[in-house]
Amino acid sequence: MxxxxxxxxxxxxxxxxxxxxxxxxxxxxxxxxxxxxxxxxxxxxxxxxxxxxxxxxxxxxxxxxxxxxxxxxxxxxxxxxxCNTDFDKQIIRNKWIKLAETLSYISYGLIALSIVLAYYFRDLKIFLGFIPIIILFLIRGLYKIKIKNLRIYSYxxxxxxxxxxxxxxxxxxxxxxxxxxxxxxxxxxxxxxxxxxxxxxxxxxxxxxxxxxxxxxxxxxxxxxxxxxxxxxxxxxxxxxxxxxxxxx
The missing domain is CATH 3.30.870.10 (Endonuclease Chain A)
Known part of the structure; x- marks a missing residue:
């Protein structure tokens, strides 16, 4: 100018x-x-x-x-x-968290039960029951990874x-x-x-x-x-x- x-x-x-x-x-x-x-x-x-x-x-x-x-x-x-929230994914994440918690309770419960039965019956074969417990822990681990990587928030x-x-x-x-x-x-x-x-x-x-x-x-x-x-x-x-x-x- x-x-x-x-x-x-x-x-x-x-x-x-x-x-x-x-x-x-x-x-x-x-x-x-x-x-x-x-x-x-x-x-x-x-x-x-x-x-x-x-x-x-x-x-x-x-x-x-x-x-x-x-x-x-x-x-x-x-x-x-x-911050923008994807509420549909938030609902999915909460379901996965509850599922992972449920799998944890079941796994620890089975571990406790296996120990008690092994002690009561004096039979180590009972510990074969740990195989499904390990599988449950693996499934829980997969859900934890999915929970960690699920994007709910965008900015x-x-x-x-x-x-x-x-x-x-x-x-x-x-x-x-x-x-x-x-x-x-x-x-x-x-x-x-x-x-x-x-x-x-x-x-x-x-x-x-x-x-x-x-x-x-x-x-x-x-x-x-x-x-x-x-x-x-x-x-x-x-x-x-x-x-x-x-x-x-």
């Missing part, structure tokens, strides 16, 4: 994110962000906004600080696991709010823009990433505008980038499977 003669404020120096964060925390309706880098604690700011029923939209890259980190970091709170993953994580490497272009749009009325652009260093410590440039025409174009640019069909985005389902445990039953 190109827009000329926009009215704006310019800030250069440290703490460039202070006013941005103040405006963002005071949002009434929506917050849209493009930032190739994110800090976990600032992701929590977006979660807080969502909890206040603010519409949040995020575009970032796999340069998120904890993209490859452990599951307790904040980025993973944006990915929600949904899919959803987002806490709409976000895209575009993958960047030596073959793909890096999204390097930093854009923040608040309530469709205030826009920030410049060098500051949505990180602790960018918003607080680094020497950054920041432009703030409420120019109506500029806001309209910026909003469209964000939405177009979010729906870009030519850029490779992280697969939410694959990412979720890497994050969460998925017991099958």
């Amino acid at each position: 190109y827009y000329n003669n926009a009215l704006c404020d310019i800030y250069i120096g440290k703490g460039a994110g202070k006013k941005l964060m103040d405006d963002m925390r005071g949002a009434k309706h929506s917050v849209k962000i493009i930032s190739p880098y994110l800090s976990p604690y600032l992701i929590s700011e977006l979660i807080n906004l969502k909890d206040k029923n603010i519409d949040v939209k995020l575009i970032t890259t796999n340069n998120i600080e904890d993209f490859y980190g452990d599951r307790e970091r904040n980025i993973y709170k944006l990915i929600i696991q949904k 899919h993953y959803t987002q806490l709010f709409p976000f895209k994580v575009y993958m960047c490497n030596e073959k793909t272009s890096l999204i390097h823009s930093k854009i923040y749009l608040i309530d469709g009325q205030i826009a920030y652009m410049g060098s500051l990433n949505f990180t602790a260093s960018g918003t607080q410590y680094n020497h950054e440039t920041r432009i703030r505008t409420t120019d109506i025409n500029a806001i309209e174009k910026i909003n469209k640019e964000i939405d177009d980038l979010f729906e870009n069909p030519y850029m490779l985005a992280a697969d939410l389902q694959l990412w979720g499977r890497q994050l969460y445990i998925e017991p099958i039953n």
Whole structure:
């Protein structure tokens, strides 16, 4: 996009994110962000906004600080696991469990009976009765394997709010823009990433505008980038499977 003669404020120096964060925390309706880098604690700011029923939209890259980190970091709170239950298979599994338990009771009962009879009659031939007992244990073992391998649960993953994580490497272009749009009325652009260093410590440039025409174009640019069909985005389902445990039953 190109827009000329926009009215704006310019800030250069440290703490460039202070006013941005103040405006963002005071949002009434929506917050849209493009930032190739994110800090976990600032992701929590977006979660807080969502909890206040603010519409949040995020575009970032796999340069998120904890993209490859452990599951307790904040980025993973944006990915929600949904479990689907196959109730027909669950009924079958419960029947198999009862059958396996019944076979166990019968087997142990026959073992006890064989020992008593062998002791009472002093005849070791009675222990030939262990052959059907062994067969019962084998059958029970087969059912236990079937119970273990029967898939009852399947999973899919959803987002806490709409976000895209575009993958960047030596073959793909890096999204390097930093854009923040608040309530469709205030826009920030410049060098500051949505990180602790960018918003607080680094020497950054920041432009703030409420120019109506500029806001309209910026909003469209964000939405177009979010729906870009030519850029490779992280697969939410694959990412979720890497994050969460998925017991099958």
